[in-house]
Amino acid sequence: METVEVHGLRLAYHRTGHGPPVVFVHGGVEDSRGWTPQLDALSDEFTVIAWDEPGAGGSQDVPDEFGLADYADCLAAMVRALVGSPTSVVGLSWGTTVILEAYRRHPAVVRSMVLADGYAGWRGSLGAKEADARLAAVRAALAEPDDAFDPTLPGLFAGEPPALFAPLLEAMAADVRRHSMLTALTAMAQADLTEVLPTVQVPTQLIWGALDARSPLSVAREFERQIPGATLAVIPNCGHVSNLEAPGPFNELVRGFLHHHG
Incomplete structure (x- = not known):
């Protein structure tokens, strides 16, 4: 992995391939390893960059009082440092919330975006009651002793986790830092970025699992309705981590979208 320092934090990232750049932004309780099949498949045509957000993977711990705006500012600064021009960004779940906030604060760094199984924040897409319930569940999990602590959120897959990636999922879960998990998911629970959706002026591809239990298709349809020109693709028999x-x-x-908008 390589590292770059932005806003006083050391951020780690994977970079592979050659061609137009595309930056991948992972979901909550993950790190850049969650994009392994995308790095492997798309590096034949693109320079694929996948960050470890602050507090994840090889990146430095999140400071106290770190919030959504700080994640977004770090992402924008990393894009400027590594790419130096507007770039395509791909986000999953919590990663879509970070991208939307980065676009709101730094629109010039985003050329186009792919938003997969995402949210305009839990509060924005699911409502206050569900957002508060999810955050309470997170806090309960974090209160468990080490031998019972499981950072895996429920409802990630339509069926059993794919056997091919089971070791990868276990490795990422084993490396979760409790403070970082609470910081990111608190920001997710508090965020309402619905007002950002109609302001998007870059090409946008939406990808959703048809059986996504965490961000249901109703959220995807709202994204499609609110984001000007957005296109929605639904993957059958697939859950949240599509x-x-x-x-x-x-x-x-993703490849087809980047051929036209990368």
């Missing part, structure tokens, strides 16, 4: 549950269809959708 890039791992259906990497073939996911990769082809």
Whole structure:
């Protein structure tokens, strides 16, 4: 992995391939390893960059009182440092919330975006009651002793986790830092970025698992309705982590979009 320092934080990232750049922004309780099948598949045509957000993977811990705006500012600064021009960004779940906030604060760094199984924040897409319930569940999980602590959020896959990526999922879960998990998911629970959706003026591809239980298709339809010109692709028999549950269809959708808008 390589590192770059932005806003006083050391951020780690994977970079591979050659061609137009595309930056991948992982979901909550993950790190850049969650994009392994995308790095492997798309590096034949693109320079693929996947960050470890602050507090994840090889990146430095999040400071106290770190919030959504700080994640977004770090992402924008990393894009400027590594790419130096507007770039395509791909986000999953919590990563879409970070991208939308980065676009709101730094629109010049985004050329186009792919938003997969995402949210305009939990509060924005699911409502206050569900957002508060999810955050309470997170706090309960974090209160468990070490031998019972499981950072895995429920409802990530339509069926059993894909056997091919089971070791990867276990490795990412083992490296979760409790303070970082609470910081990111608190920001997710508090965020309402619905007002950002109609302001998007860059090409946008939406990708959703048809059986996503965490961000249901009703959220996807609202994104499609609110984001001007957005196109929605739904992957059958697939849940929330669509890039791992259906990497073939996911990769082809991203590749096709980047051919036109990368």
